[in-house]
Amino acid sequence: MGLDDAATKPHEALAAHLAAKLGDVDALIRARMASRHAPRIPEVTAHLVEAGGKRLRPMLTLAAADLCGYAGDHDVRLAATVEFIHTATLLHDDVVDESASRRGRPTANLLWDNKSSVLVGDYLFARAFQLMVETESLRVLDILSDAAATIAEGEVLQLSTARDLATTEALYLQVVRGKTAALFSAATQVGGVIAGAPERRIAALHDYGDALGIAFQIVDDLLDYQGDAKxxxxxxxxxxxxxxxxxxxxxxMAQADEGERAFWRRTIEKGDQQDGDLDRALDILHARGALDATRAAAIAWVAEARGALGVLPAHPVRDMLDHLADYVFARLT
Incomplete structure (x- = not known):
């Protein structure tokens, strides 16, 4: 996409620009994940929070507030809120998916147990709501609580569509908007709200986060078939x-012949997977152009995200967010 070396990792440029605020966010996260009565809470939380994630979602909140000229400290509380919600959903997801690893490390449910993961996730949701309230903004509370509910709806919808080959692209997009894009769009939107930005700019920030989140998840789904484990x-x-x-x-599936449909029904719907099935799945995906089509969908959503930024004022952070949209897709290269 024509990115030079300096722009291939724009999340690092954005993190450097926001370094002081991110330090405050990390300090607040460590303080609020503490518990006087249950030492397992900080143990489980620290395992995931300190696993080397990019802090992308809290960075979006800080960046949106900075772009809109905010000079207070509520952006730090909201960034920590967003990270707590994200971490809570990861803890719950790993239990639901029965995952054994995340970011190359054993999951909390594997190291401790499912009960600890679920309950610590609940604790982090509670902490997130405490931080929201401290901003004394009913609108912020409305946006983030709605996002939390939407995320849960998305996860439940994903359960109901799991292993169902009749799932449409529209339904897939609804799941993605719920489980991933909802927090991206809320993260950017509340940054504008706390800064008192005009409604047109707040809407643009929401649209940027929504499209970025959709592109992010589509790329994740594509990487599952052509990514590198490291x-x-x-x-x-x-x-x-x-x-x-x-x-x-x-x-x-949209392009499959009868033999390919039988293959997907056996491996996905019935769960009868044999040696060599993954290789055959990859062959089918390539032959039917499914991976190229998915890549094209990701590119389109990246363009949508970049287009939303046109409403926002010229600012170095706007340029960083523009490059960040490119980077979401550049993870494929």
């Missing part, structure tokens, strides 16, 4: 082995 933190084919119906499979 960089993605998961093995190629994990979604196939877990029988998840993601966009590459949906696109392949």
């Amino acid at each position: 960089s993605t933190g998961k093995n190629v084919g994990d979604d196939f082995r877990e029988r998840k119906v993601t966009l590459p499979v949906i696109r392949a």
Whole structure:
């Protein structure tokens, strides 16, 4: 996409620009994940929070507030809120998916147990709501509480569509908007709200986060079939082995002949997977152009995110957010 070396990792440029605020966010996260009565809470939380994630979502909140000229400290509280919500959902997701690794490390449910993961996730949700209230903004509370509910709805919808080859692209997009994009769009939107930005700019920030989140998840689903375990933190084919119906499979099913439909029904719907099935799945995905079609969808959503930024004022942070949209897709290269 024509990115030079300096722009291939724009999340690092954004992190450097926001370094002081991010330090405050990390300090607040450490302080609020403490518990006087249950030492397992900070143990479990620290395992995930300190696992080397990019802090992308809290950076979006800080960046949006900075772009809109905010000079207070509520952006730090909201960034920590967003990270707590994200971490809570990861703890719950790993239990639901029965995952054994995340970001190349054992999951909390594997190291401790499912009960600890669920309850610590609940604790982090409670902490997130405490931080929201401290901003004394009813609108912020409305946006983030709605996002939390939407995330839960998205996860439940994903359960109901799991292993169902009749899942449409529209339904897939609804799941993605719920489980991933909702927090991206809320993260950017509240940054503008806390800064008192004009409604047009707040709407643009929401639209940027929404499109960025959708592109991010589509790329994640594509990386599952053509990524590198060292960089993605998961093995190629994990979604196939877990029988998840993601966009590459949906696109392949749309072009499948009867033999290929039988293959997908056996491996995804019935769960009868044999040696060599992943290789055959990859062959079908390539032959039917499903991976290229999924890549094109990701590019389109990246363009949508970049287009939303046009409403926002000229600012170095706006340029960083523009490059960040490119980087979401550049993870494929």
